[in-house]
Amino acid sequence: MEAEEEYLEAEENLEAIITRIEHKSRKIETLLKQSKPVDALKTALEGSALKTRDERCKSANWIVVHRAVMAIKDVDGMISSLDPEYYDILMKYLYRGLATGDRPTCDQCLRIHEKLTEKAGLGCILRSLSDTVNTV
């Protein structure tokens, strides 16, 4: 009985998460049109549902973040203006981007990865490797 309730709750949450991601993507499109890629990335990273295990939510969120990441031109400026709490999340998304194998994505992710490691250190990489609870 309790398991069923939890399951139903999780189902609702999934729908809520997906609607939230759609809202985010619309906001990001407007920000990108206004040439604010840094703000777009911040919007994409905050509110990412890390605890959920559903693949659709993760893929939807990844598409949104990917769009924002590819629009970034000034990597140094972006990293210095990003809050430290988002470093870990960004690193996890970078590794997901590197796993895709698509050349422009990988180029961009490699560029950001180098600068982010300089700023955030090796601990950030290790947290992205070892964290199995909050996955991207």
Add this chain to the structure above:
Amino acid sequence: MLTGTWQPVRINSLLPDSHFASSVYLRPSLFQIASPLHSTSVPPSSRSPRLNWSEQIDTGSSVVNLLSISKDSTMANTIRLYLTCIRNTLEAAMCLQNFPCQEVERHNKPEVELNTSPELIMNPDLICRNEAEKCLIETPINSIRISMKVKQADELENILAKKFLRFLSMRAEAFQVLRRKPVQGYDISFLITNYHCEEMHKHKLIDFIVQFMEDIDKEISELKLSVNTRGRLVATEFLKQFI
């Protein structure tokens, strides 16, 4: 343990003997990388003499140098970023400790090969440079497995890469950290355990792996060039009789 002497080995019938024999004789330089891993204060510059061996290859070596300069200026940046990313990930991931096997008493096995306990294994990291080249890093508690797929542009490079890397994998004992068979879907794999980290310097192990990745590409293109040059010479000589 690691010596610089080699006997000439006939690898296969596809390539003429002298190609692989010449590269086999010059292979000792690759093994010399592993020996500084044991010493305490060998500067990285001790590795530089090994780069001169490229000048000793008989045919087309000067052509190789000219070609590589023009082509690499644009690719140099991406490969540098790719290797930096791998180096940083390895530095973060190479924190290994001894961990006796949970399943079998008094046994100590690299957990990456067993794959039985999910709590011991961290998330695997796949780092792709493009569609053809990638590197998979799997890190459980007491070992790291690094699998690489090297760039293979055409059939000839495919064959050369396969033969060359098989040649190295069969001599995995001498490398110590090499795995005898690559993981499915990759060309070559390294297996580093906590014992290796205890005996050898961690930063030198990482240097070795990154250097290996850099040099594999160069060596395969040089092999390809010498095969093509030799083929052209042979064909010219052979067809002269019909003129």
